[in-house]
Amino acid sequence: MSGVIKFRNLTKIYDGITAVDSLNLEVKKGEIFGFLGPNGAGKTTTIKAMMGLLKPTKGSIVVNGEKISTSAGISSSSVGYLPEVLDLWDNLSGEETLRFMSDLKGVSRSEVEKLLHKVGLSRAGDRKVKGYSKGMRQRLALAQSLLGKPDLLILDEPSTGLDPSGVAMVKNIIREHVDRGGTVFLSSHILPVVEEVAHRVGIIVEGKLRTVDSVSNLRDQLQIPTKMNILLSSNHKKVEKYLRKSPMIKSYSGSKNMLTVTCNKNDKKDILDLIEECGVDVVDFDIKEGSLEDIFLSFSRGDM
Amino acid sequence: MNSKNKKVMAIAKKEFMNNVRNKWVFILGIIFVGTILLTSAYGGMETRGEAGIRGFEFTINIGTSMVLLLSSVVAIMVGYKTVVEEVEDGNIGLLLTSELKRKEIVTAKFIGLSAVIASAIIGGLAIGGLVIGFAASFEGALDYLYFMILSFLFSLVFLSLAILMSSMVKKKSHALAGGIFLWLFFNIIYELVLFGLLVAREGMPDFAEGNFEFLFPEWYWFASLLSPNETFWMGVNVILGRYNLPDILSLPVITVILLLWIIVPLVLSLFIFEKKDL
Ligand SMILES: Nc1ncnc2c1ncn2[C@@H]1O[C@H](COP(=O)(O)OP(=O)(O)OP(=O)(O)O)[C@@H](O)[C@H]1O
Ligand SMILES: [Mg+2]
Numbered sequence: 001m002s003g004v005i006k007f008r009n010l011t012k013i014y015d016g017i018t019a020v021d022s023l024n025l026e027v028k029k030g031e032i033f034g035f036l037g038p039n040g041a042g043k044t045t046t047i048k049a050m051m052g053l054l055k056p057t058k059g060s061i062v063v064n065g066e067k068i069s070t071s072a073g074i075s076s077s078s079v080g081y082l083p084e085v086l087d088l089w090d091n092l093s094g095e096e097t098l099r100f101m102s103d104l105k106g107v108s109r110s111e112v113e114k115l116l117h118k119v120g121l122s123r124a125g126d127r128k129v130k131g132y133s134k135g136m137r138q139r140l141a142l143a144q145s146l147l148g149k150p151d152l153l154i155l156d157e158p159s160t161g162l163d164p165s166g167v168a169m170v171k172n173i174i175r176e177h178v179d180r181g182g183t184v185f186l187s188s189h190i191l192p193v194v195e196e197v198a199h200r201v202g203i204i205v206e207g208k209l210r211t212v213d214s215v216s217n218l219r220d221q222l223q224i225p226t227k228m229n230i231l232l233s234s235n236h237k238k239v240e241k242y243l244r245k246s247p248m249i250k251s252y253s254g255s256k257n258m259l260t261v262t263c264n265k266n267d268k269k270d271i272l273d274l275i276e277e278c279g280v281d282v283v284d285f286d287i288k289e290g291s292l293e294d295i296f297l298s299f300s301r302g303d304m
Numbered sequence: 305m306n307s308k309n310k311k312v313m314a315i316a317k318k319e320f321m322n323n324v325r326n327k328w329v330f331i332l333g334i335i336f337v338g339t340i341l342l343t344s345a346y347g348g349m350e351t352r353g354e355a356g357i358r359g360f361e362f363t364i365n366i367g368t369s370m371v372l373l374l375s376s377v378v379a380i381m382v383g384y385k386t387v388v389e390e391v392e393d394g395n396i397g398l399l400l401t402s403e404l405k406r407k408e409i410v411t412a413k414f415i416g417l418s419a420v421i422a423s424a425i426i427g428g429l430a431i432g433g434l435v436i437g438f439a440a441s442f443e444g445a446l447d448y449l450y451f452m453i454l455s456f457l458f459s460l461v462f463l464s465l466a467i468l469m470s471s472m473v474k475k476k477s478h479a480l481a482g483g484i485f486l487w488l489f490f491n492i493i494y495e496l497v498l499f500g501l502l503v504a505r506e507g508m509p510d511f512a513e514g515n516f517e518f519l520f521p522e523w524y525w526f527a528s529l530l531s532p533n534e535t536f537w538m539g540v541n542v543i544l545g546r547y548n549l550p551d552i553l554s555l556p557v558i559t560v561i562l563l564l565w566i567i568v569p570l571v572l573s574l575f576i577f578e579k580k581d582l
Contacts, residue, residue, distance in 0.1 A: 104398075
């Protein structure tokens with residue numbers, strides 16, 4: 001698979017503040033790439049540089065084989081872009097906004113109605129954006145990024161201001177886009193969504209890319225403990241002594257018949273067996289494997 | 305039309321539609337038609353002793369100060385936000401997914417706003433001119449036509465300067481401040497400076513003698529080319545055959561200078577905006 005986006009040593013310094021520090025990264029065609037990092041880590045700066053909105057202090061970005069510059073922009077490819085901060089033209093209606101963007105992108109206006117429907121704005125399409133709520137504006141912004149079925153979709157915090165159905169919609173849009181053969185570069189703080197859709201994630205902290213891999217590889221690599229909640233047939237005190245002694249148990253807490261432990265992914269079964277051996281029945285349990293959130297936190301705390 | 309030009313025209317058209325409803329533009333058109341007709345009809349009644357539409361020469365005389373003061377304001381009002389607002393609002397990122405380059409986007413905006421200015425200036429002056437022509441006579445209509453062209457070009461100078469401000473700064477308010485400064489500079493400050501120089505070098509002119517014809521030395525005229533306002537005023541003088549301007553400052557030369565006053569700031573804004581972090 002070929003690299004659609006290639007960052008080479010991308011560095012951006014804003015008068016003294018290094019926002020992005022020697023970033024090297026390649027995003028492949030057909031991939032959903034999740035770009036994560038704490039506030040102020042340099043995600044938006046990276047994306048803006050990719051769009052030709054910022055002049056890199058050092059390094060270069062190549063998108064679809066063409067070098068990005070502030071003068072040429074991202075003119076090479078068909079790109080849909082959802083900026084982090086966007087205050088769409090107030091005096092246009094939702095429909096007019098999409099029609100204008102269609103003309104601008106040189107694509108047929110026939111998609112406008114479908115897209116309004118897709119983002120749930122069919123009934124508000126003829127109202128001026130001035131009167132839109134925050135979430136409605138975000139939905140419209142998302143719709144414009146999809147005009148002309150671009151090859152590459154660049155989304156900077158697409159879920160901002162969206163209700164739960166909106167967040168689910170974003171997820172679907174991203175999946176559909178990739179099913180069509182497109183590529184997605186996604187920056188988001190909604191980690192469960194990223195975890196669900198992203199093929200690979202990159203975590204950037206203080207301008208430096210700390211890791212790039214699939215979520216499951218990172219989980220294994222970091223040995224993020226699995227968390228088990230177990231409902232017992234009697235008070236947890238009956239098993240506490242045994243469990244606390246076991247080397248399999250990394251942490252233990254209990255209250256009444258409920259008990260929570262963390263352990264290695266592979267020790268789950270053995271722990272349940274150990275409980276039964278103490279003569280206490282396991283009534284119910286649920287398991288939470290190390291989530292992207294855990295991975296994210298372990299990087300962003302800087303304890304790696 | 306190729307696809308790139310179509311995209312440029314899409315931006316230009318949007319710019320036109322947004323601004324043609326702008327109250328400043330509307331007010332300008334009305335004031336132009338209104339003032340021209342009213343002063344033409346009633347101005348100087350004491351000396352004439354009767355009301356009635358007067359000819360083009362008189363109209364150009366009044367029109368000149370209106371163009372200098374008002375159309376420059378309107379051009380700034382129409383132009384100062386045009387680029388910086390898109391940057392502030394983040395819409396520039398969307399405009400750039402059109403495959404248009406930054407230079408082309410700014411040029412598109414200039415085209416759209418020029419059309420707005422054209423409809424206000426040329427529209428206002430043309431309606432006034434037609435009424436005068438039919439009510440009085442069409443004698444001197446060609447002069448009036450050239451006056452309209454110079455007025456349009458002069459307004460485009462300020463549009464171009466406003467776009468330069470808009471491309472340079474990071475905030476709308478700064479672009480407005482820059483525009484207001486340029487307006488004050490060219491409408492008041494530069495003229496005062498020139499006049500100060502004149503007095504310093506040639507002594508206080510003797511207005512009482514009324515020999516305005518020979519008031520201004522040659523250097524004064526050439527120094528005037530450094531201000532679009534003075535350049536426009538010289539153009540009007542040439543049209544009306546007033547004062548003894550140096551021969552080289554013919555109408556075509558003055559027109560070219562005004563064109564340079566449009567092109568230089570515009571090209572400058574293209575190059576500045578092209579390299580800016582947005
Ligand atoms: N125009 C600017 N001038 C100066 N510093 C800036 C500018 N834009 C961003 N920065 C700085 O660069 C760093 C990275 O900012 P950036 O917006 O890329 O972060 P981010 O990862 O997108 O954060 P968030 O999750 O909050 O959106 C921050 O320290 C920020 O203060
Ligand atoms: Mg950001």
